[in-house]
Amino acid sequence: MTSTPDTAPTTAADLTATDMLERFASGELSPVEATEATLRRIEEADGTVNAYCLVDADRALDQARASETRWNRGTPQGRLDGVPTSIKDIFLTRDWPTLRGSRTVDPHQPWTADAPAVARLREHNAVFIGKTTTPELAWKGVTDNTLTGITRNPWNPDRTAGGSSGGAAAAVASGMAPLAIGTDGGGSVRIPAAFCGIFTIKPTYGRIPHYPASPFGTLAHAGPMTTTVTETALMLDVLTGPDSRDWSALEPPTRSYLDGLDDGVAGLRIAVSTDLGFATVDPEIAEAVTRAAQVFTDLGATVENADPGITDPVADFHVLWFAGAAKSVEHLTPAQRDLLDPGLRDIIDEGLTYSAQDYLEATNTRMTLGQRTGAFHETYDLLLTPTVGIAPFTAGTETPPDSPSPRWTGWTPFTYPFNMTQQPAASAPCGFTSDGLPIGLQIIGPRHSDARVLRAARAYEQAHPWQRPRG
Template sequence: MTLRSDRAATDGRAPVPATATDVSAERLLADYATGEGSPVTAVDAALARIDRDDPGLNAFCLVLADEARAAARASAERWERGAPVGPLDGVPVAVKDVHLLRGHPTLKGSLTTPSEGPWEEDSPAVARLREAGAIFVGKTTTPELAWKAVTDSPLTGVTRNPWDPATTPGGSSGGSAAAVAAGMVPMATGTDGGGSIRIPASFSGIVGIKPTWGLVPHYPASPFGSLAHTGPMTRTVGDTALMLEVMTGSDHRDWAALAPPGPGLGDVRLRTEPGDLIRGTRIALAPTLGGLAVDPEVTAAVLAAADVLSDLGAHVVEADPGLPDARWEFHVLWYAGAAKATERVTGPDRDLLDPGLREIIEEGLAFSAQDYLTAMASRMEMGARMGRFHTEHDLLLTPATPFPAFEAGRECPPELAGERWTAWAGFSHPFNMTQQPAASVPCGFTSAGLPVGLQVVGPRHADARVLAACRALELARPWSERRP
């Protein structure tokens, strides 16, 4: 099946301003309100950028050109009447292909997913975005069933990083990250079960947050259980706060969903003095999080970002929470989830699965109920340890990833050949175990011009505090004008 068949050609269309693809959603919305911009122009620009750049990046597995243009015309009419339907009316948005999008297949990067449907529901995050007026331009690539922290799959092939197409954008939300970084859309959905928002945000030079677990409702329930979070991916902290505020709306299909957090996220977006956002905040800095190996250029960028926050009035001290190495426990939960997700894939169809996915499925089937309960007990102790840590430290800073993006098409860089992706994701998956909010925000570039991400971690329910620190850094050291 050719998933790109709905992409309309742009030949013969009037040129659209490049700025329509390179500005934030907040700027687009402000221009719609004054009449200086139009959803029609913005969507045409997004589709033109996709036509131009996606053949080399492979960020999209489905493009909805005709549908998006029709929605843009309807949005423009609403803005002309002064009656936008919601806070994202007319903003082009991409949806990761693990989230249900009504009327279109959700194949999750797998040759084993039937495409015929019916596809009659939106996932909760998509439903809230639709209600807010977002315009869906397409679905983005993911590794099969979102199982690993890079993006390639048997269904869609290899996705590449706009900063250097020889490298990976990370994963599993790599298509969303590449689409946002390349200016194809200002916003995209992501999921994060072990770093799948933060890792691609770091590798691709964008902003992404894994919210407190349950803050964004999830349906259908993830086979990876309470490791899996849904969150926004954008180019600016303001857009991240705006998108997250929309996505937190309640949904009766998720029995574990939290109540929306109130106006705090919007407050972050409206504040423009970096010192006011961070002054007095007690920040712990853990450059290696208990001894993880880190590239020197990544370390330098993270330390420089911590210095910026200190100069703005935060109280920054080097302190490590002392988390145990819980990779085995994470594997028990993650690999068992992968086995559950594929229990109905039988016979010859199992040969169609990503070979690495097949391997972890076999390991997942070998774990016992006692192994699972042991892993759950470990994560509860990790959560308690982090709870105590945050009584003394409002936030924790670490690198988002230990090194910049490496070669596309690999699960690990060459020096970790033969390992699983979890061998290099030690800054991210612990905070899926503890369910805390954690964001990656750009903090610099390597000498080769690849982005570096700073991870900002907060206690559960402190999502606004995490974003406030990210916003302070963004205001003090603007990066969003730098493009791949």
């Protein structure tokens, strides 16, 4: 049954992170109460949604009690002190196993390191609720695996939550922690954000340090996932802290992403493309994106229909992605490989057929793509597209029945090109299908324009507030 949208919080679990922090400061709410409400929501909802593969209630409550003490003394430490937060089961997390959705990872080993994003969250005293689900090794745009099962859409459990950060998106949408971190190598924060009706940004590559280095190379980004643009900006302030373990990380920004967030879009020149010049799109979704573009016009931007002049780079993306998948399992024994998701085994087998020349040619295509989008953004400050051109389909399947390809890339042509170009790209809710399922608007900027993308998303959010599902 499809959920009914509602905007009114009913418990502390429905508050945004910024609301929680304000109430912690005023004494109206404590971190313990917020964490208890979050854990109750997980008990109520996660049996249906399956967003978490690990919940550590005892540790979360210990962290919440320590945070409550700091707030009571008037000495909170960090930007997120006491806020319940989830971590995708791709990020290393001290004292918790990171299984990556795979039966090939031994849980009984020392877990002594935090990934950079986790370390920054820990430094800012976020309360760690647990680890969220991912397809095996985050290889596809939906979330299911043989280890933890199928993650479902909070708006309609018969439908997919998307992926590969599907658990993170479903948890945020359901009120099972207001903040989450995910990864995005071809759309993996944006696809589930669109399907679950939440907000996210894949920032410019290197903006959030990443370790260990991804086998997918510089396609792989990390990104915050929340219900509001303000929360995402706050998380980015935290997550962009330096970490020497990532040799490709950018210098931390010198300005908070909250500064200028409400400055609007007046005077910006914005392109809108409902098909990028090559993609197939459901008419309902194209219409929703067109309506959203009109909002930007009403807010004072100059909006024009324009394609960025690129062709579908899917074949070259496959070379990069499938070769990365093969690299990720090179240490496995034949018996362990037999445990892998059959679809993952298929792309590994294909990845092993590529030569160094194939990889270099795909890299050359990637550079050309970046040059073309860079030139496009000399004219246009932003580009608006659908995030995904179809509605959420049946949970537990990689593709809908009428997909032109057996792989997830066949229905995600709007996301992976911008991993290849390393541009910032956000997904914001922009309406619903006739079946009551969320539609995502993708807001793309040139490299290093993360603050501009957030500012545009914030302007749209203020003009077009979005909603959370109510079962």
